[in-house]
Amino acid sequence: MNILMEDIPYELHAMAEIIGMKNFEEIAKLYGGTTVYIPVHRKVILGERNREIVRQYNGKNVDKLRIKYGITSQQIRKILTDNGVSN
Template sequence: MLALNEQTPEHDDLPESLQEIADAIGREGAMHLVENCGGTRVFVPRKMRVQHKLVTLLGFEQARKLSQYFGGETLTVVRNAQLLRRERNREIIRRYDAGTGVRQLALDNNLTERQIYAILSSMP
């Protein structure tokens, strides 16, 4: 098991507070927390109950893991709009490469076609 403050390569673009959450529940779970709770504080109980909002949000197993690491603490979940935008853009590029059209990508992401073309032109 990783020490909580030990960076992993897949987490090194995350802010430190989010890296710790990602170490506990994985990057996908941490990003799900940001998307749904970013900019707020979330209390993590020592004993996770099925009715807790974190269980509804993350599923029982991830919520339990979060409780193991942070039980009794209040986490400040960063908003991190830049990271969310980067993740969104990666997903747009991935979907475009898989054959989704620019129009559909624009509709799905509440963006203009021009914005989608700008994202696609930023591909390395």
């Protein structure tokens, strides 16, 4: 089967271009007719940011990390605690 860009709704053209027509067809098979939530990019990258904070934490650098990541010391400590790091 050869699906063309003109076969899909205009508002989905950008998605089809990014993921490719074959992947778009697979998504249509799996999720066609349903509502799919795609989180904002900021939320998608939070897990990686938090893992980086845990990796970079040395027991003394909460202030440095809070400045680097633009969050509060309390948020840094919560990320560490949530990931099993005592601080």
